[in-house]
Amino acid sequence: MSLKEMTNEQLSARVAELSAAYEEIKAKGLKLDMSRGKPGADQLDLTMELLDSVNPRTGYKTKAGFDVRNYGLVDGIPEAKELFAEVFELKPEQVIVCGNSSLNLMFDYISMAYSHGVGGCPPWSAQGSVKFICPVPGYDRHFAVTEFFGIEMVTVPMTAEGPDMDEVERLASDPSFKGIWCVPMYSNPSGITYSDEVVRRLAAMKCAPDFRIIWDNAYCLHHLNADAPDKLLNLYTEAEKSGNGNRVVTVASTSKVSFPGAGVAAIAGSPETVEQIKKRMSIQTIGHDKINMLRHTRYFENLAGLKEHMKLHAAVLRPKFAAVLDCLQERLGGKDAGQWNTPRGGYFVAVDLMEGCAAETVRMLAEAGVVMTPAGATYPHGNDPKDSNLRIAPTFPPAEELETAMELFCVCAELVCAKKLLG
Amino acid sequence: MSLKEMTNEQLSARVAELSAAYEEIKAKGLKLDMSRGKPGADQLDLTMELLDSVNPRTGYKTKAGFDVRNYGLVDGIPEAKELFAEVFELKPEQVIVCGNSSLNLMFDYISMAYSHGVGGCPPWSAQGSVKFICPVPGYDRHFAVTEFFGIEMVTVPMTAEGPDMDEVERLASDPSFKGIWCVPMYSNPSGITYSDEVVRRLAAMKCAPDFRIIWDNAYCLHHLNADAPDKLLNLYTEAEKSGNGNRVVTVASTSKVSFPGAGVAAIAGSPETVEQIKKRMSIQTIGHDKINMLRHTRYFENLAGLKEHMKLHAAVLRPKFAAVLDCLQERLGGKDAGQWNTPRGGYFVAVDLMEGCAAETVRMLAEAGVVMTPAGATYPHGNDPKDSNLRIAPTFPPAEELETAMELFCVCAELVCAKKLLG
Numbered sequence: 001m002s003l004k005e006m007t008n009e010q011l012s013a014r015v016a017e018l019s020a021a022y023e024e025i026k027a028k029g030l031k032l033d034m035s036r037g038k039p040g041a042d043q044l045d046l047t048m049e050l051l052d053s054v055n056p057r058t059g060y061k062t063k064a065g066f067d068v069r070n071y072g073l074v075d076g077i078p079e080a081k082e083l084f085a086e087v088f089e090l091k092p093e094q095v096i097v098c099g100n101s102s103l104n105l106m107f108d109y110i111s112m113a114y115s116h117g118v119g120g121c122p123p124w125s126a127q128g129s130v131k132f133i134c135p136v137p138g139y140d141r142h143f144a145v146t147e148f149f150g151i152e153m154v155t156v157p158m159t160a161e162g163p164d165m166d167e168v169e170r171l172a173s174d175p176s177f178k179g180i181w182c183v184p185m186y187s188n189p190s191g192i193t194y195s196d197e198v199v200r201r202l203a204a205m206k207c208a209p210d211f212r213i214i215w216d217n218a219y220c221l222h223h224l225n226a227d228a229p230d231k232l233l234n235l236y237t238e239a240e241k242s243g244n245g246n247r248v249v250t251v252a253s254t255s256k257v258s259f260p261g262a263g264v265a266a267i268a269g270s271p272e273t274v275e276q277i278k279k280r281m282s283i284q285t286i287g288h289d290k291i292n293m294l295r296h297t298r299y300f301e302n303l304a305g306l307k308e309h310m311k312l313h314a315a316v317l318r319p320k321f322a323a324v325l326d327c328l329q330e331r332l333g334g335k336d337a338g339q340w341n342t343p344r345g346g347y348f349v350a351v352d353l354m355e356g357c358a359a360e361t362v363r364m365l366a367e368a369g370v371v372m373t374p375a376g377a378t379y380p381h382g383n384d385p386k387d388s389n390l391r392i393a394p395t396f397p398p399a400e401e402l403e404t405a406m407e408l409f410c411v412c413a414e415l416v417c418a419k420k421l422l423g
Numbered sequence: 424m425s426l427k428e429m430t431n432e433q434l435s436a437r438v439a440e441l442s443a444a445y446e447e448i449k450a451k452g453l454k455l456d457m458s459r460g461k462p463g464a465d466q467l468d469l470t471m472e473l474l475d476s477v478n479p480r481t482g483y484k485t486k487a488g489f490d491v492r493n494y495g496l497v498d499g500i501p502e503a504k505e506l507f508a509e510v511f512e513l514k515p516e517q518v519i520v521c522g523n524s525s526l527n528l529m530f531d532y533i534s535m536a537y538s539h540g541v542g543g544c545p546p547w548s549a550q551g552s553v554k555f556i557c558p559v560p561g562y563d564r565h566f567a568v569t570e571f572f573g574i575e576m577v578t579v580p581m582t583a584e585g586p587d588m589d590e591v592e593r594l595a596s597d598p599s600f601k602g603i604w605c606v607p608m609y610s611n612p613s614g615i616t617y618s619d620e621v622v623r624r625l626a627a628m629k630c631a632p633d634f635r636i637i638w639d640n641a642y643c644l645h646h647l648n649a650d651a652p653d654k655l656l657n658l659y660t661e662a663e664k665s666g667n668g669n670r671v672v673t674v675a676s677t678s679k680v681s682f683p684g685a686g687v688a689a690i691a692g693s694p695e696t697v698e699q700i701k702k703r704m705s706i707q708t709i710g711h712d713k714i715n716m717l718r719h720t721r722y723f724e725n726l727a728g729l730k731e732h733m734k735l736h737a738a739v740l741r742p743k744f745a746a747v748l749d750c751l752q753e754r755l756g757g758k759d760a761g762q763w764n765t766p767r768g769g770y771f772v773a774v775d776l777m778e779g780c781a782a783e784t785v786r787m788l789a790e791a792g793v794v795m796t797p798a799g800a801t802y803p804h805g806n807d808p809k810d811s812n813l814r815i816a817p818t819f820p821p822a823e824e825l826e827t828a829m830e831l832f833c834v835c836a837e838l839v840c841a842k843k844l845l846g
Binding site: 038039048052055062070072103104108142285286287291372 | 453459460461464471475477478479483490491493494495522523524526527530531534540548564567568571572579678681683684685703706707708709710711712713714715753797827
């Protein structure tokens with residue numbers, strides 16, 4: 001029964017029931033973590049043989065005979081560029097393969113735009129107030145980067161198709177807007193994949209010559225069901241049709257393919273973008289870890305190899321996502337306490353609780369030993385004006401812990417909503 | 424006989440002899456590289472077992488049980504912090520262990536000072552013209568970083584004790600000077616280790632509160648003779664005595680200990696410095712490659728292990744340095760064509776040719792198939808006002824190639840000097 005349709009008496013009774021349930025679970029002294037999109041240990045075990053793929057017996061040379069142990073190849077070994085080119089559906093010469101962190105690549109790109117400018121325009125730091133479009137809910141670490149460089153963030157709501165494009169186009173037409181953060185496939189946290197229409201409008205819209213779409217395609221391989229994957233239009237290809245290739249900066253990594261602590265990340269863009277990044281990078285470093293690149297290319301070989309490997313991850317993750325969604329449906333379904341998505345990939349389930357209930361729900365969970373991503377984290381400056389959105393990360397806890405944590409989540413969420421309605 | 428004491432007839436005869444020798448060597452069609460401080464393949468072979476030190480059989484946890492495969496520990500695994508703390512003679516909490524490149528750490532530090540400021544002062548980008556002290560000859564990649572951020576570079580000559588401290592103190596007392604580049608041990612390219620007096624003066628001198636000594640201790644373990652190493656006073660400890668700890672930013676890496684393409688780098692400083700770097704870094708990345716850190720700490724264990732390993736490198740390098748120095752002595756000794764140092768460690772031999780002879784010597788070498796570091800590279804903007812300094816990197820070529828290259832070097836250098844004297 002919907003909480004909203006309950007009488008005060010019914011609500012009070014429900015609050016009493018849920019409070020008792022809460023105290024009972026709290027007494028267990030849980031210590032669980034659903035806060036970050038971290039793979040579980042069982043997922044990390046899937047890739048252990050990769051660590052052996054460059055060793056004293058297998059040798060240390062690229063296919064072209066380059067010794068990966070030494071300095072050189074600032075943009076990565078050729079086979080790694082080819083592998084990411086396949087992933088990005090771009091040419092190898094458009095790809096720079098780097099260290100272990102795509103976040104680092106985005107940070108450095110924004111830093112370069114801040115200090116030196118992009119697209120032949122003055123540095124962002126010299127243009128007065130500059131702004132960024134932030135689809136919300138979104139990825140907290142994206143927002144932290146733009147915040148670090150003092151860039152004003154303006155939110156745009158996510159729809160089931162991607163960001164609200166009427167609003168994005170309206171803002172982007174103002175030349176003080178310099179970019180937009182996008183996780184276009186299985187978005188963080190909503191799990192939404194941008195529609196073809198959204199991609200085409202991003203590619204063609206009017207914006208400043210130094211406006212940049214940061215296309216963080218973190219989950220492009222992360223289908224929960226390889227037989228029914230979401231499909232994402234290639235933004236760069238679309239943008240090129242209108243001569244807008246320079247606006248697209250694409251990144252991805254193998255953090256959730258091989259190891260979050262020791263994967264390989266890549267950045268890609270137009271020839272002009274690649275040239276500018278390489279020029280800076282050749283001052284910043286003599287080269288990234290090429291032994292690790294070779295480990296990855298030997299182990300995965302090509303896109304087909306990556307896709308096969310991702311099926312192993314999906315097999316681990318499907319029951320975890322099912323557990324979360326089943327629990328939500330069973331315990332919160334039809335109660336009007338909140339809404340959630342059913343992602344077909346990625347790392348998160350986003351729940352929009354009744355307004356004003358997110359922070360208190362997280363507080364209660366923490367008090368009972370379950371750490372969640374903080375309420376508000378999916379908004380710039382950690383400020384969700386509706387105090388509604390919560391991000392559930394089902395991947396890290398083992399299955400049974402996840403079920404316990406989700407049971408507690410539903411108890412807390414319903415309890416906070418019921419109390420709210422009681423006033 | 425000194426070229427300078429020769430008659431024109433003697434010089435002409437010598438030019439003819441050397442020209443013939445040059446043409447003879449040139450006809451061999453050499454293809455040799457003495458341009459960069461790259462370890463030779465025989466050195467890289469010394470560390471191959473390190474690659475096996477984290478594998479499916481050895482496991483993937485730190486001593487404290489942290490799974491290095493996953494996200495986390497933005498400042499590095501504890502044992503890696505301990506290892507570098509031993510190297511730096513600092514406390515582990517003063518150390519941040521990162522990716523594979525100390526150059527990257529210096530670039531990022533300067534970038535942070537540029538965009539956000541350090542020491543509680545305004546960003547360097549907001550302070551009008553800011554300047555850096557560049558001891559010359561120095562490391563070209565240092566100069567490239569300050570050039571990238573538009574920082575004016577003012578040179579100071581190196582003496583046998585380190586940079587000319589009278590001049591350094593004079594410049595540093597001007598608050599528009601924001602730092603100095605230092606390779607304090609077996610300096611690049613001169614092979615000089617800073618004297619205690621120089622270190623103490625750097626530690627105590629007057630300078631702006633956001634003046635930073637970039638202490639690039641790249642060669643601190645790189646003695647050619649472990650029994651007779653140079654000794655370097657600890658700058659941070661000295662600076663702390665005067666309450667100046669914040670001015671010291673120390674970096675090093677294992678690039679020339681394990682693998683240039685896949686080592687581990689670290690940055691260290693005062694508590695305030697470490698806090699500021701960690702704060703930025705936690706926005707820039709979720710963490711560096713911890714599997715690679717664990718490989719290194721398991722393989723080397725501690726400073727004693729590093730020192731033992733460096734003896735293996737030294738055994739490979741001693742004959743190469745001897746070949747370079749013997750050739751210089753034998754072919755250029757007593758001729759007044761140039762001067763050079765006899766380094767006790769590091770990666771280079773620096774030669775100061777007669778003024779106006781460096782660029783032409785490099786050109787002739789290139790024409791005969793031997794690539795050198797470009798003349799001028801050891802000066803900011805590649806501009807050696809005397810056109811005199813050349814950097815010889817003896818490590819990369821195999822021994823017999825090195826001898827051929829050095830023979831050619833001496834022929835070219837003497838020939839260019841003799842022609843110069845002929846006018």
